[in-house]
Amino acid sequence: MASIRKVAIIGAGGNFGIPITKALRTAGFDLTIISRLESQTKLPDDIPVIRTTYDLQGLTAALRNQDAVVNVVGPAGLPLQKTMIDAAEAAGVQRFVLDDFGRAPSQTGLPDLEPMGASRREILEYARQKASSNLAFTWSAVAIGIPALKKFPTMGFDIVNRSAIIYDKGTEPFTGVTLAGIGQSVVGILQQPDQTANKHLCVQSLQTCQNEILEAFETVSRQTWKVKNSTSAELIARGRARKEAGEGVGTGSGGWPVV
Template structure:
């Protein structure tokens, strides 16, 4: 039976990475943070730190020797660096790899075709191939958009400017999860490597529509002065396809026009059908708990 004790974390200082690090430590794992050479980042005294060159296979293999698992919470712009990290993990004898997914379901047959997810899909396909050829196993964590971060920074809707978009009318439900619950899911995967190996796992704190989310926010900040627009995810999707065809596409446009149909469009797997919450001890929020959570996350 596989037991995971030592975990290497790549991207430990990102929005999600810091929370994942905290949850791994709370779960009792021995964590090593991988940092870029020359980095001045600091970590708690109970975290080991290894500086690596993400472009060097030898550097990564040396850093990963003796580790049981690798968790990547790498930012979108650097997702491609996981290819070498996966190769290094396999060469170093690492047992399990969790790639930097943590969003919409890129295993979904439609979502996987979206241009903005190409790098994630390529990484996951390479991870599957490597796992089939070596002793490495993997798990992809899917959680929908970040509920707390999405409200704080104005991604899900913009509280400071009082603007909200209702894709396709805003009534399609989507799965959404807080950073803390995602961190718990990562720790849960590593506590249950046999039950979660070589598959995607799905967690959510709630499944809500954009209109339900907006109403919850308005109960906190007031309903006056909002600018509301209705958009079409099909039109947004077509914009993304056209942008992706250009000789020099704008990656930001491609990414955003990918995210919107994947989160809010019907038929893109945005509301998860089967959840792994129970395996990880993650309780879904009641209506009252959801309202209280929204109240704690919106900018005042």
């Protein structure tokens, strides 16, 4: 497969778009940002921007001469992804990085999140079929687990007040990815197109648990933190109550889960 140099990024000014764009730029890719005609998003001044309608014709014209597309639009734009894939194929793009950045396909989650998982699996299948019927088109997707602690201030740690809520035993392991790590994962995909073609890749910056994070905070602050214990069952019940009240997953600021 030819090496990838020219990269179009859709959704460059978002939560994940910013660190991905920064990482791609640092890695030396030739970037173009694709944005909606009506967009009010602040975008970098020094990267070319194509503003277009998000239909097949507009997107195909915008994506011509690009080697790869990175799609990182917010949840409201996800229904457009099949059109974006069709446009990338029509424009002769060789790699489409899917707007996934969620769980690995093998991971099971809460039934409440199933509709989100189902729509992502549908897109994955669509990209798979496209790649099997057209060998010039390839896709990649990234599973990130829990993103940046900074984006989840309610995850249990109150740095200002030196207090923590520890759920269950606090020893349950989870993986996490920094925002810089998310950017680096996309760079890795595009720098190694043969190894990453038609693959859903799982990335992590670290594997840890709440007790380890608490210990690290106590060590660097040289202070014993106030600890309150709770359970994941309570957290889930609270999240479900908020969802019932119309404040559920995806309705937080920037689409971040609300608990």
